[in-house]
Amino acid sequence: MxxxxxxxxxxxxxxxxxxxxxxxxxxxxxxxxxxxxxxxxxxxxxxxxxxxxxxxxxxxxxxxxxxxxxxxxxxxxxxxxxxxxxxxxxxxxxxxxxxxxxxxxxxxxxxxxxxxxxxxxxxxxxxxxxxxxxxxxxxxxxxxxxxxxxxxxxxxxxxxxxxxxxxxxxxxxxxxxxxxxxxxxxxxxxxxxxxxxxxxxxxxxxxxxxxxxxxxxxxxxxxxxxxxxxxxxxxxxxxxxxxxxxxxxxxxxxxxxxxxxxxxxxxxxxxxxxxxxxxxxxxxxxxxxxxxxxxxxSGNYDSIRPATHRDVAGIKALIQPLINDGILLDRSEQDLERKISEFFVAEREGSVIGCASLTRYHTQAEVGCLAVHPDFRASGKATEMLQHLIEEAAAEGCKQLFALSTRSGDWFREQGFVPGDLATVPVDESRLANNRGSKLYVLDLA
Ligand SMILES: CC(C)(COP(=O)(O)OP(=O)(O)OC[C@H]1O[C@@H](n2cnc3c(N)ncnc32)[C@H](O)[C@@H]1OP(=O)(O)O)[C@@H](O)C(=O)NCCC(=O)NCCS
CATH class of the missing domain: 3.40.1160.10 (Acetylglutamate kinase-like)
Structure with a gap:
């Protein structure tokens, strides 16, 4: 050529x-x-x-x-x-x-x-x-x-x-x-x-x-x-x-x-x-x-959809044990209410079995609060949710996804993310000050 x-x-x-x-x-x-x-x-x-x-x-x-x-x-x-x-x-x-x-x-x-x-x-x-x-x-x-x-x-x-x-x-x-x-x-x-x-x-x-x-x-x-x-x-x-x-x-x-x-x-x-x-x-x-x-x-089987205020209790029940174990950042029900428009849930027969948040910052977006109920793990649910977030972010013109994680770095790496430098992402100072030793993983979308 x-x-x-x-x-x-x-x-x-x-x-x-x-x-x-x-x-x-x-x-x-x-x-x-x-x-x-x-x-x-x-x-x-x-x-x-x-x-x-x-x-x-x-x-x-x-x-x-x-x-x-x-x-x-x-x-x-x-x-x-x-x-x-x-x-x-x-x-x-x-x-x-x-x-x-x-x-x-x-x-x-x-x-x-x-x-x-x-x-x-x-x-x-x-x-x-x-x-x-x-x-x-x-x-x-x-x-x-x-x-x-x-x-x-x-x-x-x-x-x-x-x-x-x-x-x-x-x-x-x-x-x-x-x-x-x-x-x-x-x-x-x-x-x-x-x-x-x-x-x-x-x-x-x-x-x-x-x-x-x-x-x-x-x-x-x-x-x-x-x-x-x-x-x-x-x-x-x-x-x-x-x-x-x-x-x-x-x-x-x-x-x-x-x-x-x-x-x-x-x-x-x-x-x-x-x-x-x-x-x-x-x-x-x-x-x-x-x-x-x-x-x-199928309509009533494992759909992934944007969360609504009615999902707050389900999300809280899902993430509380992970917050208690220090795996996920603490979020009160009020925090969830306030940020509910950033959340997606995976639902099976009316119950929240997975959740994740997507926080947009211009051309970057953060994947957070990713959790799957222990009964439904290792069947590709989180991978499917992440794909959903990737499609959402790409549709909104995002060029890069990032995630901060203490224990699931390998999972993100297996999904194509690579370790990144915290200085390159737009999270605020207080968040970084409270960082529990999380490492940064990034995925370029374009
Ligand atoms: C991480 C998590 C979301 C994965 O959910 P899932 O639906 O089981 O994930 P998938 O089915 O798409 O992938 C499962 C694979 O990832 C692996 N995996 C799960 N957690 C992992 C971790 N912390 N590190 C590395 N690999 C992990 C599983 O062993 C499995 O591998 P296999 O297929 O070779 O057996 C789920 O384990 C979870 O809710 N963990 C607690 C919360 C958390 O750590 N969230 C991420 C931080 S934001």
Whole structure:
């Protein structure tokens, strides 16, 4: 690149991504690739983007769909396909395919084609392309144990199956080696039979069983979804709340939204529905504050939000034992009342289980009073709260976060903070005079 061309280099953008890169490194993302995406020109770009995520240390599990390819293969082989709506699954899955033995060769052939298409896309490494020098290893295999869907309402669903078990240990072992895991929407029973599975369910169950940090659906109907939801970018509701407002013609999306809500309630931090038609939508969702798609989390489960005056008692109860132990600075209820606009709380089922404050000083901001209830520690809650504060601070134009800590310096360092000099931060003299030997840790945001 010549010096004149460097004007186009997105320097500021690249710098702004570093907090996100730090946050996502080592995290597990399950990404569902819709069947119709595989045949698009954009698929090549998506592979570049997924490769980049893997290179940035994100543990990637990909689950591909293959519904439309099976439809085409059956049509080409003159095989009639039948769907049914078993009682109890209507609305969840609008249609379940009856997979007869006659269809199995078509399923096998589609499966082989799609796997090899994805494997070869990840294997390209031509010079002068974003894949140049890439050494990504992709592994597909028998990761899902299935059982037959069986006979329901007198209908035999044949080789249509349900997930019995996701082999998470094996998947984790591969992810730990930096390998991208590719899962197909089929499973095998202990008798060696192949069962055709609902790809969205495979992605969801895999995310739940791995306790993934994100479950991402790349979907072609995100515009319709946004319109149906009044252009909302973020929803925190249980499954029924969302489904009611989606029109019936978006039945496949309804099922995806339902899956997201289930995943959130069963331990997956965040679910996203991102456009499969927009180049770079996945990267934008992951590396920008505003994202590009729809973020879904479960309304009553662990939300992080600005504190209100009603939280004062909960915050006080949470921090008092830590104040008594000299870990946190003393704050009376009156202090908390006065400064409540600086506080954020993590809430679970109506109780404050975590808190943190963000005090702004022009382009710097202090993270303080970070605490997580002992029953909820070591599950990433404080990391999630810190990420929330980083996003808040960055949105307000802050360039640097800092924290003063007596005992949790290592925790801050593991979050990307580095030791700093007290003279460089804007805390007042009395605070420094009362400093209990705290050390300073700073994190540059830009
Ligand atoms: C520090 C604290 C907020 C972390 O909360 P958390 O939700 O458990 O944190 P996370 O789950 O995001 O991170 C947990 C990891 O940090 C480690 N960790 C926790 N406290 C630590 C500390 N004081 N020093 C170094 N590492 C620490 C845990 O061992 C765990 O590591 P592991 O994943 O390798 O087992 C919580 O321990 C707490 O409330 N401590 C008391 C208050 C405090 O010290 N606040 C910071 C000063 S402002």
């Amino acid at each position: 010549s010096f004149d061309q460097q004007n186009d280099f997105p320097l500021e953008w690249l710098r702004h991504t570093s907090p996100y890169i730090n946050t996502h490194r080592g995290k597990t993302f399950v990404v569902w690739l819709s069947d119709e995406l595989l045949d698009r020109e954009l698929f090549k770009h998506l592979i570049h983007d997924l490769t980049l995520l893997s290179h940035l240390g994100i543990r990637l599990v990909l689950v591909h769909g293959m519904r439309s390819q099976i439809d085409e293969a059956l049509k080409a082989n003159n095989i009639q396909t039948t769907f049914a709506n078993p009682a109890g699954t209507q609305g969840e899955h609008a249609e379940v395919r009856i997979t007869t033995s006659e269809m199995l060769p078509s399923v096998h052939s589609v499966l082989g084609n799609i796997r090899s298409q994805i494997e070869s896309a990840f294997s390209t490494g031509l010079p002068n392309t974003p894949m140049s020098g890439s050494r990504v290893t992709l592994c597909s295999g028998n990761f899902v144990v299935a059982k037959p869907y069986g006979v329901r309402d007198g209908i035999d669903y044949g080789h249509t199956g349900e997930i019995r078990k996701v082999r998470t240990q094996t998947i984790n072992d591969l992810l730990n080696l930096g390998i991208i895991v590719l899962i197909s929407p089929v499973g095998y029973s202990p008798t060696g039979e192949l069962f055709n599975l609902h790809a969205e369910d495979v992605a969801t169950q895999t995310a739940i069983d791995l306790t993934a940090d994100k479950l991402i659906f790349l979907h072609h109907q995100t515009d319709e979804l946004a319109a149906a939801l009044g252009n909302t970018r973020e929803i925190s509701v249980g499954p029924h709340g969302v489904q009611q407002v989606l029109p019936d013609e978006l039945h496949r999306l309804k099922s995806v939204v339902h899956n997201c809500a289930t995943a959130c309630q069963r331990g997956v931090n965040r679910c996203h529905i991102v456009s499969s038609l927009q180049d770079g939508a996945l990267l934008k969702e992951i590396f920008t504050r505003d994202g590009s798609g729809l973020l879904i989390d």
